[in-house]
Amino acid sequence: xxxxxxxxxxxxxxxxxxxxxxxxxxxxxxxxxxxxxxxxxxxxxxxxxxxxxxxxxxxxxxxxxxxxxxxxxxxxxxxxxxxxxxxxxxxxxxxxxxxxxxxxxxxxxxxxxxxxxxxxxxxxxxxxxxxxxxxxxxxxxxxxxxxxxxxxxxxxxxxxxxxxxxxxxxxxxxxxxxxxxxxxxxxxxxxxxxxxxxxxxxxxxxxxxxxxxxxxxxxxxxxxxxxxxxxxxxxxxxxxxxxxxxxxxxxxxxxxxxxxxxxxxxxxxxx
Numbered sequence: 001x002x003x004x005x006x007x008x009x010x011x012x013x014x015x016x017x018x019x020x021x022x023x024x025x026x027x028x029x030x031x032x033x034x035x036x037x038x039x040x041x042x043x044x045x046x047x048x049x050x051x052x053x054x055x056x057x058x059x060x061x062x063x064x065x066x067x068x069x070x071x072x073x074x075x076x077x078x079x080x081x082x083x084x085x086x087x088x089x090x091x092x093x094x095x096x097x098x099x100x101x102x103x104x105x106x107x108x109x110x111x112x113x114x115x116x117x118x119x120x121x122x123x124x125x126x127x128x129x130x131x132x133x134x135x136x137x138x139x140x141x142x143x144x145x146x147x148x149x150x151x152x153x154x155x156x157x158x159x160x161x162x163x164x165x166x167x168x169x170x171x172x173x174x175x176x177x178x179x180x181x182x183x184x185x186x187x188x189x190x191x192x193x194x195x196x197x198x199x200x201x202x203x204x205x206x207x208x209x210x211x212x213x214x215x216x217x218x219x220x221x222x223x224x225x226x227x228x229x230x231x232x233x234x235x236x237x238x239x240x241x242x243x244x245x246x247x248x249x250x251x252x253x254x255x256x257x258x259x260x261x262x263x264x265x266x267x268x269x270x271x
Contacts, residue, residue, distance in 0.1 A: 013096035016065035026066060044109065045088030059091035059111060067097060
């Protein structure tokens with residue numbers, strides 16, 4: 001927000017004021033969300049709109065200042081959270097949201113592509129399937145946030161608090177998690193390829209348990225092969241028993257692999 005000749009001018013970052021015209025436009029989206037449907041299907045969020053094709057939707061572009069006004073309009077609880085704020089499937093790409101308080105907001109499917117969310121409070125926020133590629137989330141509070149299936153490729157999460165966050169199936173390829181706190185975070189199926197986890201806490205890349213499970217895989221495969229050979233030698237039932245022994249071995253192998261993949265591939269959550 002800036003002052004020119006005694007008049008307040010609108011800005012674009014979190015905390016800035018917006019014009020009366022923009023307020024009316026945003027309120028129009030909120031009112032439409034309450035009443036409008038596309039045929040029998042409701043739009044995915046207040047800031048998604050019908051696209052050109054049948055059944056298609058597009059995202060409405062918002063600024064950090066827009067998000068601030070919407071957060072204040074939604075009302076805050078006694079902890080300062082905004083549980084009634086719904087920005088699902090909005091486009092906040094490149095928005096300046098540094099220091100924003102969006103705790104417990106519904107941000108599912110939102111686009112924060114390359115947005116500045118440094119020092120933001122996103123504790124308990126719903127960010128499932130959100131697009132956060134390239135976003136600056138350094139020192140952000142993501143305690144207990146739901147990031148199921150979120151895209152965080154190349155995001156800066158340095159020093160962020162991700163304790164108890166749900167990162168199941170999240171994509172963190174090339175993300176910077178240096179000094180981040182992932183204590184008790186759920187990371188099943190998450191992709192940490194090329195991610196920087198230097199000095200990150202609450203995680204474990206490998207463990208004695210993983211070694212034991214790797215041995216179980218090897219033994220399971222060996223047992224299947226041994227059973228196959230023994231049964232084939234002892235009998236001539238080449239159509240049933242060898243297949244049965246192979247199936248037992250593969251079953252043991254599959255079971256061991258399920259146990260192995262969590263601590264080795266997904267950064268063990270009980271670190």
